[in-house]
Amino acid sequence: MLPRFELSQPQTLPEALKALAGGVGQPLAGGTNLFPDLRGGREKGDTFISLSQVGELRYIEHTDNRVTLGSGATISDILRDPQMKIAAPALVAASDIFAGAMVRNAATIGGNVCCGSPSADSVPPLLTLGADVTLASASGERTLPLDEFYLDYKKTVMKPDELLASISWTPPTPGSAHLFYKLSRRKGDAITITGISVLVEAEGGKCKTVRIALGSVAPTIFRAHEAEGMLAGRVLTSELIEEAAQSAAGQCKPISDNRASAEYRLLTAHSLTRRLLRQAWKQAS
Amino acid sequence: MSSEKAVTLRVNGNEVNIITPAHRTLLEALRHEGFVEIKSGCEKGDCGACAVLLDGVPVDSCITLAWHAEGRDVTTIKGLGNSDSPDPLQKAFIETGGAQCGYCTPGMIIAAKALLNENPEPSLDDIKKALSGNLCRCTGYTKIFEAVQIAAEDLRKEGEAA
Ligand SMILES: Cc1cc2nc3c(=O)[nH]c(=O)nc-3n(C[C@H](O)[C@H](O)[C@H](O)COP(=O)(O)OP(=O)(O)OC[C@H]3O[C@@H](n4cnc5c(N)ncnc54)[C@H](O)[C@@H]3O)c2cc1C
Ligand code: FES
Ligand code: FES
Numbered sequence: 001m002l003p004r005f006e007l008s009q010p011q012t013l014p015e016a017l018k019a020l021a022g023g024v025g026q027p028l029a030g031g032t033n034l035f036p037d038l039r040g041g042r043e044k045g046d047t048f049i050s051l052s053q054v055g056e057l058r059y060i061e062h063t064d065n066r067v068t069l070g071s072g073a074t075i076s077d078i079l080r081d082p083q084m085k086i087a088a089p090a091l092v093a094a095s096d097i098f099a100g101a102m103v104r105n106a107a108t109i110g111g112n113v114c115c116g117s118p119s120a121d122s123v124p125p126l127l128t129l130g131a132d133v134t135l136a137s138a139s140g141e142r143t144l145p146l147d148e149f150y151l152d153y154k155k156t157v158m159k160p161d162e163l164l165a166s167i168s169w170t171p172p173t174p175g176s177a178h179l180f181y182k183l184s185r186r187k188g189d190a191i192t193i194t195g196i197s198v199l200v201e202a203e204g205g206k207c208k209t210v211r212i213a214l215g216s217v218a219p220t221i222f223r224a225h226e227a228e229g230m231l232a233g234r235v236l237t238s239e240l241i242e243e244a245a246q247s248a249a250g251q252c253k254p255i256s257d258n259r260a261s262a263e264y265r266l267l268t269a270h271s272l273t274r275r276l277l278r279q280a281w282k283q284a285s
Numbered sequence: 286m287s288s289e290k291a292v293t294l295r296v297n298g299n300e301v302n303i304i305t306p307a308h309r310t311l312l313e314a315l316r317h318e319g320f321v322e323i324k325s326g327c328e329k330g331d332c333g334a335c336a337v338l339l340d341g342v343p344v345d346s347c348i349t350l351a352w353h354a355e356g357r358d359v360t361t362i363k364g365l366g367n368s369d370s371p372d373p374l375q376k377a378f379i380e381t382g383g384a385q386c387g388y389c390t391p392g393m394i395i396a397a398k399a400l401l402n403e404n405p406e407p408s409l410d411d412i413k414k415a416l417s418g419n420l421c422r423c424t425g426y427t428k429i430f431e432a433v434q435i436a437a438e439d440l441r442k443e444g445e446a447a
Pocket of ligand 2: 324325326327328329330331332333334335336345346347348
């Protein structure tokens, strides 16, 4: 049984923003995080604002040079979109092994990004795409890099009267590599032990753009900026990749839990970053 | 905002009216109405025992609110067939021994039905992926995968004959 709560069901985005502006009530999207957490006592809350009926939030848009995901798009919506394989290969890879079929049908991208969980699988691929998030409130909108969205474990820059409206990015250039690797106990329906995404764009035999994001190995999912700086503009030799992987691992602050020890997370963050960088360089160069 | 609300939905084609508070799950509300073919396992989205089709899409009814089913179509295992006229999936589960204690079976067949509706020729991998949100403590899954393959073939033959 779920604890008792009140629920409002706005039908439009302005109605939802008005409800949020009231200061009482937290957004409810697919409920695949919230309901298990409420039931388990990990989450409190007696007033929710359901976003399920707000059709304006559930869309996927591809324009000339930009992809926009409404926060209400589900993981299944992403998998069904034929252009997403090109616009965000690693996001498709992450969606493909996300939970099980029933959860994928309910789980939204907005809920995955906003829950602030270190093991949210869509986030490393979105970070390596250099995605922006657009937050909306009754008093207006603001857009910022996803890289600046997370403050700490389950803490984001979002204010109580704001919601995540959309996520957008410029698709990787043709020929570039965008990869995701989820280390977990099994392929389906498992929580990530270590989740790594890498993007490499090459030009003239050199690495033009590189982004590295690591999940489940620190209080928040993060970009390894220092490691990226070591690789940008260079030819990615094995030695250089090893140094970058070491640097990325150096930024990890893993914990031990019932899925893996901190030592194992650190070790795999290092080796998987190295593996993905090698693979991405081979694919892109 | 109100604490209780009258919700009308259709279950296996028949209209059902319920009065229910916001925090009541679709699983609880429908079992209370006598639809006990929907099974309650983990009640947190892990096991798939509670799966139903909501407007044709499989969801875990234990993490779906009854309010969210307002005006929509719910299909349970009983909506797929009965012992006189079973769905090819139900038939195949019986024939292969894909059901042992049977607790996971309603959800398993609902998830498999959704797969076959979308993909009439699934590979073994497609089947495993489609059923990865359904846990079974008895069969070891082999017979279940076999049953889905047999049902897929039966449905294809049915389609060719028609
Ligand atoms: C069995 C199971 C397996 C799972 N497997 C995976 C997995 O493999 N990978 C993974 O990453 N996750 C997994 N999850 C977790 C969960 O499904 C995802 O994080 C999902 O994307 C959450 O989305 P939701 O729409 O259900 O969010 P909800 O539960 O509705 O909300 C989550 C949080 O985000 C907030 N929120 C939601 N939408 C917005 C918005 N638009 N603006 C502001 N705040 C918002 C809510 O207030 C809440 O705090 C799993 C969950 C279950 C139950
Ligand atoms: S009872 Fe719903 S998923 Fe287990
Ligand atoms: S047959 Fe017993 S749980 Fe699957």
